[in-house]
Amino acid sequence: VPEEIVRQAAETAMREIVGRKTVDQVLYEEKEQVAKDTREQAQAILDRYHVGISIVDVTIQQAQPPEQVQAAFEDANKAAQDREGLINEGQAYANDVIPRARGTAARVIEEANGYRERVVATAEGDVARFDAVLAEYAKAPEVTRERMYIDTMQQVLTNVSKVYIDSKSSGNLLYLPLERLVQQGDASHAAGAAPPAAVPAQPAPGVDSSAVRLDSLRSRERSSR
Structure with a gap:
Protein backbone atom coordinates (compact mmCIF):
# COMPACT_ATOMS: atom_id res chain seq x y z
CA VAL A 1 0.00 0.00 0.00
CA PRO A 2 1.56 3.36 -0.95
CA GLU A 3 0.35 5.14 2.21
CA GLU A 4 1.95 2.51 4.44
CA ILE A 5 5.20 2.69 2.50
CA VAL A 6 5.31 6.47 2.87
CA GLN A 25 16.43 21.61 18.83
CA VAL A 26 13.60 19.19 18.11
CA LEU A 27 11.02 20.79 20.40
CA TYR A 28 11.81 24.51 20.16
CA GLU A 29 14.79 25.64 18.14
CA GLU A 30 14.85 23.72 14.82
CA LYS A 31 11.40 22.27 14.24
CA GLU A 32 11.25 23.53 10.66
CA GLN A 33 14.74 22.24 9.92
CA VAL A 34 13.84 18.84 11.37
CA ALA A 35 10.78 18.68 9.09
CA LYS A 36 12.87 19.64 6.05
CA ASP A 37 15.57 17.07 6.82
CA THR A 38 12.90 14.41 7.42
CA ARG A 39 11.32 15.06 4.01
CA GLU A 40 14.67 14.80 2.26
CA GLN A 41 15.61 11.61 4.12
CA ALA A 42 12.22 9.97 3.50
CA GLN A 43 12.38 10.88 -0.18
CA ALA A 44 15.82 9.31 -0.40
CA ILE A 45 14.45 6.08 1.10
CA LEU A 46 11.57 5.98 -1.39
CA ASP A 47 13.88 6.69 -4.30
CA ARG A 48 16.22 3.93 -3.20
CA TYR A 49 13.39 1.41 -3.47
CA SER A 54 7.38 12.15 -4.41
CA ILE A 55 6.98 13.76 -0.98
CA VAL A 56 6.00 17.41 -1.35
CA ASP A 57 6.19 18.59 2.27
CA VAL A 58 6.50 17.35 5.86
CA THR A 59 4.84 19.28 8.69
CA ILE A 60 5.45 18.58 12.36
CA GLN A 61 2.08 19.33 13.91
CA GLN A 62 2.98 18.56 17.51
CA ALA A 63 6.28 17.82 19.18
CA GLN A 64 6.40 17.17 22.88
CA PRO A 65 8.53 15.14 25.28
CA PRO A 66 7.30 11.94 26.91
CA GLU A 67 4.59 12.36 29.52
CA GLN A 68 6.89 11.18 32.31
CA VAL A 69 9.20 14.19 31.84
CA GLN A 70 6.66 16.71 30.55
CA ALA A 71 6.70 18.85 33.72
CA ALA A 72 10.50 18.96 33.80
CA PHE A 73 10.62 20.06 30.17
CA GLU A 74 8.07 22.80 30.82
CA ASP A 75 10.15 24.09 33.74
CA ALA A 76 13.25 24.04 31.58
CA ASN A 77 11.42 25.88 28.82
CA LYS A 78 10.20 28.55 31.26
CA ALA A 79 13.72 28.95 32.64
CA ALA A 80 15.05 29.40 29.12
CA GLN A 81 12.44 32.07 28.43
CA ASP A 82 13.33 33.84 31.68
CA ARG A 102 31.77 56.85 27.11
CA VAL A 108 36.56 64.29 31.47
CA ILE A 109 39.50 63.57 29.17
CA GLU A 110 38.82 66.74 27.21
CA GLU A 111 38.64 68.82 30.39
CA ALA A 112 41.86 67.25 31.66
CA ASN A 113 43.62 68.02 28.39
CA GLY A 114 42.41 71.61 28.54
CA TYR A 115 43.59 71.96 32.14
CA ARG A 116 46.97 70.50 31.22
CA GLU A 117 47.35 72.92 28.33
CA ARG A 118 46.45 75.89 30.56
CA VAL A 119 48.89 74.84 33.28
CA VAL A 120 51.69 74.20 30.80
CA ALA A 121 51.07 77.54 29.08
CA THR A 122 51.06 79.36 32.43
CA ALA A 123 54.27 77.64 33.51
CA GLU A 124 55.96 78.44 30.21
CA GLY A 125 54.89 82.07 30.54
CA ASP A 126 56.27 82.24 34.08
CA VAL A 127 59.55 80.74 32.92
CA ALA A 128 59.78 83.22 30.05
CA ARG A 129 59.12 86.16 32.38
CA PHE A 130 61.67 84.88 34.89
CA ASP A 131 64.28 84.48 32.15
CA ALA A 132 63.60 88.03 30.96
CA VAL A 133 63.92 89.43 34.49
CA LEU A 134 67.07 87.40 35.06
CA ALA A 135 68.65 88.79 31.90
CA GLU A 136 67.82 92.36 32.93
CA TYR A 137 69.06 91.71 36.46
CA ALA A 138 72.38 90.49 35.11
CA LYS A 139 72.74 93.77 33.22
CA ALA A 140 71.64 96.17 35.98
CA PRO A 141 70.98 94.56 39.39
CA GLU A 142 70.15 97.77 41.27
CA VAL A 143 67.77 99.10 38.65
CA THR A 144 66.06 95.73 38.33
CA ARG A 145 65.58 95.40 42.09
CA GLU A 146 64.14 98.92 42.27
CA ARG A 147 61.79 98.21 39.39
CA MET A 148 60.64 94.94 40.96
CA TYR A 149 60.05 96.71 44.27
CA ILE A 150 57.99 99.44 42.60
CA ASP A 151 55.93 96.91 40.63
CA THR A 152 55.30 94.86 43.76
CA MET A 153 54.22 97.88 45.80
CA GLN A 154 51.96 98.98 42.97
CA GLN A 155 50.25 95.61 42.98
CA VAL A 156 49.94 95.57 46.78
CA LEU A 157 48.63 99.14 47.11
CA THR A 158 46.19 98.93 44.21
CA ASN A 159 43.28 97.87 46.43
CA VAL A 160 44.39 99.79 49.54
CA SER A 161 42.19 102.73 50.54
CA LYS A 162 44.33 104.10 53.40
CA VAL A 163 48.06 104.83 53.38
CA TYR A 164 50.18 105.97 56.35
CA ILE A 165 53.54 107.62 55.65
CA ASP A 166 56.10 107.92 58.43
CA SER A 167 58.23 111.02 57.89
CA LYS A 168 61.55 110.38 59.59
CA SER A 169 62.82 113.95 59.17
CA SER A 170 59.99 115.76 60.97
CA GLY A 171 58.53 112.99 63.10
CA ASN A 172 55.09 113.51 61.54
CA LEU A 173 52.80 110.62 60.65
CA LEU A 174 50.95 111.45 57.44
CA TYR A 175 47.57 109.88 56.79
CA LEU A 176 46.29 109.81 53.21
CA PRO A 177 42.62 108.73 52.95
CA LEU A 178 42.86 107.83 49.29
CA GLU A 179 39.38 106.38 49.06
CA ARG A 180 37.80 109.55 50.49
CA LEU A 181 39.90 111.76 48.26
CA VAL A 182 38.93 109.81 45.18
CA GLN A 183 35.24 109.94 46.08
CA GLN A 184 35.38 113.67 46.79
CA GLY A 185 37.31 114.23 43.57
CA ASP A 186 34.68 112.38 41.57
CA ALA A 187 31.88 114.34 43.24
CA SER A 188 33.64 117.67 42.66
CA HIS A 189 34.35 116.78 39.05
CA ALA A 190 30.70 115.91 38.52
CA ALA A 191 29.61 119.23 40.14
CA GLY A 192 32.23 121.29 38.28
CA ALA A 193 33.99 122.34 41.49
CA ALA A 194 37.68 122.34 42.29
CA PRO A 195 39.16 119.18 43.83
CA PRO A 196 39.38 119.14 47.63
CA ALA A 197 42.56 120.08 49.40
CA ALA A 198 44.79 117.43 50.88
CA VAL A 199 44.17 116.39 54.46
CA PRO A 200 46.65 118.15 56.76
CA ALA A 201 49.27 116.03 58.37
CA GLN A 202 48.61 114.90 61.92
CA PRO A 203 51.44 114.79 64.43
CA ALA A 204 52.54 111.39 65.55
CA PRO A 205 51.62 110.29 69.07
CA GLY A 206 54.04 111.64 71.63
CA VAL A 207 55.22 114.55 69.42
CA ASP A 208 54.75 118.12 70.71
CA SER A 209 52.33 120.14 68.56
CA SER A 210 54.42 123.31 68.99
CA ALA A 211 57.42 121.50 67.59
CA VAL A 212 55.33 120.40 64.65
CA ARG A 213 54.21 124.00 64.01
CA LEU A 214 57.81 125.17 64.31
CA ASP A 215 58.93 122.62 61.75
CA SER A 216 56.13 123.77 59.50
CA LEU A 217 57.18 127.44 59.79
CA ARG A 218 60.78 126.55 59.05
CA SER A 219 59.70 124.64 56.00
CA ARG A 220 57.73 127.65 54.76
CA GLU A 221 60.70 129.99 55.32
CA ARG A 222 62.98 127.70 53.36
CA SER A 223 60.40 127.54 50.59
CA SER A 224 60.09 131.36 50.43
CA ARG A 225 63.85 131.75 50.23
Whole structure:
Protein backbone atom coordinates (compact mmCIF):
# COMPACT_ATOMS: atom_id res chain seq x y z
CA VAL A 1 0.00 0.00 0.00
CA PRO A 2 1.56 3.36 -0.95
CA GLU A 3 0.35 5.14 2.21
CA GLU A 4 1.95 2.51 4.44
CA ILE A 5 5.20 2.69 2.50
CA VAL A 6 5.31 6.47 2.87
CA ARG A 7 4.45 6.25 6.58
CA GLN A 8 7.22 3.74 7.28
CA ALA A 9 9.74 5.76 5.26
CA ALA A 10 8.75 8.94 7.11
CA GLU A 11 9.00 7.27 10.52
CA THR A 12 12.40 5.83 9.66
CA ALA A 13 13.65 9.20 8.44
CA MET A 14 12.18 10.98 11.48
CA ARG A 15 13.91 8.62 13.93
CA GLU A 16 17.22 9.12 12.16
CA ILE A 17 16.95 12.92 12.06
CA VAL A 18 15.70 13.25 15.65
CA GLY A 19 18.53 11.01 16.81
CA ARG A 20 21.02 13.56 15.48
CA LYS A 21 19.41 16.53 17.24
CA THR A 22 19.12 17.64 20.82
CA VAL A 23 15.79 17.78 22.60
CA ASP A 24 15.70 21.58 22.55
CA GLN A 25 16.43 21.61 18.83
CA VAL A 26 13.60 19.19 18.11
CA LEU A 27 11.02 20.79 20.40
CA TYR A 28 11.81 24.51 20.16
CA GLU A 29 14.79 25.64 18.14
CA GLU A 30 14.85 23.72 14.82
CA LYS A 31 11.40 22.27 14.24
CA GLU A 32 11.25 23.53 10.66
CA GLN A 33 14.74 22.24 9.92
CA VAL A 34 13.84 18.84 11.37
CA ALA A 35 10.78 18.68 9.09
CA LYS A 36 12.87 19.64 6.05
CA ASP A 37 15.57 17.07 6.82
CA THR A 38 12.90 14.41 7.42
CA ARG A 39 11.32 15.06 4.01
CA GLU A 40 14.67 14.80 2.26
CA GLN A 41 15.61 11.61 4.12
CA ALA A 42 12.22 9.97 3.50
CA GLN A 43 12.38 10.88 -0.18
CA ALA A 44 15.82 9.31 -0.40
CA ILE A 45 14.45 6.08 1.10
CA LEU A 46 11.57 5.98 -1.39
CA ASP A 47 13.88 6.69 -4.30
CA ARG A 48 16.22 3.93 -3.20
CA TYR A 49 13.39 1.41 -3.47
CA HIS A 50 12.05 2.93 -6.72
CA VAL A 51 8.61 3.45 -5.25
CA GLY A 52 7.81 6.31 -7.61
CA ILE A 53 6.28 8.54 -4.93
CA SER A 54 7.38 12.15 -4.41
CA ILE A 55 6.98 13.76 -0.98
CA VAL A 56 6.00 17.41 -1.35
CA ASP A 57 6.19 18.59 2.27
CA VAL A 58 6.50 17.35 5.86
CA THR A 59 4.84 19.28 8.69
CA ILE A 60 5.45 18.58 12.36
CA GLN A 61 2.08 19.33 13.91
CA GLN A 62 2.98 18.56 17.51
CA ALA A 63 6.28 17.82 19.18
CA GLN A 64 6.40 17.17 22.88
CA PRO A 65 8.53 15.14 25.28
CA PRO A 66 7.30 11.94 26.91
CA GLU A 67 4.59 12.36 29.52
CA GLN A 68 6.89 11.18 32.31
CA VAL A 69 9.20 14.19 31.84
CA GLN A 70 6.66 16.71 30.55
CA ALA A 71 6.70 18.85 33.72
CA ALA A 72 10.50 18.96 33.80
CA PHE A 73 10.62 20.06 30.17
CA GLU A 74 8.07 22.80 30.82
CA ASP A 75 10.15 24.09 33.74
CA ALA A 76 13.25 24.04 31.58
CA ASN A 77 11.42 25.88 28.82
CA LYS A 78 10.20 28.55 31.26
CA ALA A 79 13.72 28.95 32.64
CA ALA A 80 15.05 29.40 29.12
CA GLN A 81 12.44 32.07 28.43
CA ASP A 82 13.33 33.84 31.68
CA ARG A 83 16.98 33.70 30.71
CA GLU A 84 16.25 35.28 27.34
CA GLY A 85 14.23 38.00 29.05
CA LEU A 86 17.04 38.79 31.48
CA ILE A 87 19.56 38.82 28.66
CA ASN A 88 17.41 41.28 26.71
CA GLU A 89 17.01 43.52 29.77
CA GLY A 90 20.74 43.45 30.41
CA GLN A 91 21.48 44.29 26.81
CA ALA A 92 19.05 47.20 26.90
CA TYR A 93 20.67 48.48 30.11
CA ALA A 94 24.12 48.16 28.56
CA ASN A 95 22.99 50.02 25.45
CA ASP A 96 21.81 52.86 27.69
CA VAL A 97 24.69 53.03 30.17
CA ILE A 98 27.72 52.40 27.96
CA PRO A 99 27.18 55.36 25.56
CA ARG A 100 26.62 57.73 28.49
CA ALA A 101 29.72 56.41 30.26
CA ARG A 102 31.77 56.85 27.11
CA GLY A 103 30.47 60.39 26.72
CA THR A 104 31.36 61.20 30.34
CA ALA A 105 34.82 59.71 29.91
CA ALA A 106 35.40 61.72 26.73
CA ARG A 107 34.29 64.92 28.47
CA VAL A 108 36.56 64.29 31.47
CA ILE A 109 39.50 63.57 29.17
CA GLU A 110 38.82 66.74 27.21
CA GLU A 111 38.64 68.82 30.39
CA ALA A 112 41.86 67.25 31.66
CA ASN A 113 43.62 68.02 28.39
CA GLY A 114 42.41 71.61 28.54
CA TYR A 115 43.59 71.96 32.14
CA ARG A 116 46.97 70.50 31.22
CA GLU A 117 47.35 72.92 28.33
CA ARG A 118 46.45 75.89 30.56
CA VAL A 119 48.89 74.84 33.28
CA VAL A 120 51.69 74.20 30.80
CA ALA A 121 51.07 77.54 29.08
CA THR A 122 51.06 79.36 32.43
CA ALA A 123 54.27 77.64 33.51
CA GLU A 124 55.96 78.44 30.21
CA GLY A 125 54.89 82.07 30.54
CA ASP A 126 56.27 82.24 34.08
CA VAL A 127 59.55 80.74 32.92
CA ALA A 128 59.78 83.22 30.05
CA ARG A 129 59.12 86.16 32.38
CA PHE A 130 61.67 84.88 34.89
CA ASP A 131 64.28 84.48 32.15
CA ALA A 132 63.60 88.03 30.96
CA VAL A 133 63.92 89.43 34.49
CA LEU A 134 67.07 87.40 35.06
CA ALA A 135 68.65 88.79 31.90
CA GLU A 136 67.82 92.36 32.93
CA TYR A 137 69.06 91.71 36.46
CA ALA A 138 72.38 90.49 35.11
CA LYS A 139 72.74 93.77 33.22
CA ALA A 140 71.64 96.17 35.98
CA PRO A 141 70.98 94.56 39.39
CA GLU A 142 70.15 97.77 41.27
CA VAL A 143 67.77 99.10 38.65
CA THR A 144 66.06 95.73 38.33
CA ARG A 145 65.58 95.40 42.09
CA GLU A 146 64.14 98.92 42.27
CA ARG A 147 61.79 98.21 39.39
CA MET A 148 60.64 94.94 40.96
CA TYR A 149 60.05 96.71 44.27
CA ILE A 150 57.99 99.44 42.60
CA ASP A 151 55.93 96.91 40.63
CA THR A 152 55.30 94.86 43.76
CA MET A 153 54.22 97.88 45.80
CA GLN A 154 51.96 98.98 42.97
CA GLN A 155 50.25 95.61 42.98
CA VAL A 156 49.94 95.57 46.78
CA LEU A 157 48.63 99.14 47.11
CA THR A 158 46.19 98.93 44.21
CA ASN A 159 43.28 97.87 46.43
CA VAL A 160 44.39 99.79 49.54
CA SER A 161 42.19 102.73 50.54
CA LYS A 162 44.33 104.10 53.40
CA VAL A 163 48.06 104.83 53.38
CA TYR A 164 50.18 105.97 56.35
CA ILE A 165 53.54 107.62 55.65
CA ASP A 166 56.10 107.92 58.43
CA SER A 167 58.23 111.02 57.89
CA LYS A 168 61.55 110.38 59.59
CA SER A 169 62.82 113.95 59.17
CA SER A 170 59.99 115.76 60.97
CA GLY A 171 58.53 112.99 63.10
CA ASN A 172 55.09 113.51 61.54
CA LEU A 173 52.80 110.62 60.65
CA LEU A 174 50.95 111.45 57.44
CA TYR A 175 47.57 109.88 56.79
CA LEU A 176 46.29 109.81 53.21
CA PRO A 177 42.62 108.73 52.95
CA LEU A 178 42.86 107.83 49.29
CA GLU A 179 39.38 106.38 49.06
CA ARG A 180 37.80 109.55 50.49
CA LEU A 181 39.90 111.76 48.26
CA VAL A 182 38.93 109.81 45.18
CA GLN A 183 35.24 109.94 46.08
CA GLN A 184 35.38 113.67 46.79
CA GLY A 185 37.31 114.23 43.57
CA ASP A 186 34.68 112.38 41.57
CA ALA A 187 31.88 114.34 43.24
CA SER A 188 33.64 117.67 42.66
CA HIS A 189 34.35 116.78 39.05
CA ALA A 190 30.70 115.91 38.52
CA ALA A 191 29.61 119.23 40.14
CA GLY A 192 32.23 121.29 38.28
CA ALA A 193 33.99 122.34 41.49
CA ALA A 194 37.68 122.34 42.29
CA PRO A 195 39.16 119.18 43.83
CA PRO A 196 39.38 119.14 47.63
CA ALA A 197 42.56 120.08 49.40
CA ALA A 198 44.79 117.43 50.88
CA VAL A 199 44.17 116.39 54.46
CA PRO A 200 46.65 118.15 56.76
CA ALA A 201 49.27 116.03 58.37
CA GLN A 202 48.61 114.90 61.92
CA PRO A 203 51.44 114.79 64.43
CA ALA A 204 52.54 111.39 65.55
CA PRO A 205 51.62 110.29 69.07
CA GLY A 206 54.04 111.64 71.63
CA VAL A 207 55.22 114.55 69.42
CA ASP A 208 54.75 118.12 70.71
CA SER A 209 52.33 120.14 68.56
CA SER A 210 54.42 123.31 68.99
CA ALA A 211 57.42 121.50 67.59
CA VAL A 212 55.33 120.40 64.65
CA ARG A 213 54.21 124.00 64.01
CA LEU A 214 57.81 125.17 64.31
CA ASP A 215 58.93 122.62 61.75
CA SER A 216 56.13 123.77 59.50
CA LEU A 217 57.18 127.44 59.79
CA ARG A 218 60.78 126.55 59.05
CA SER A 219 59.70 124.64 56.00
CA ARG A 220 57.73 127.65 54.76
CA GLU A 221 60.70 129.99 55.32
CA ARG A 222 62.98 127.70 53.36
CA SER A 223 60.40 127.54 50.59
CA SER A 224 60.09 131.36 50.43
CA ARG A 225 63.85 131.75 50.23
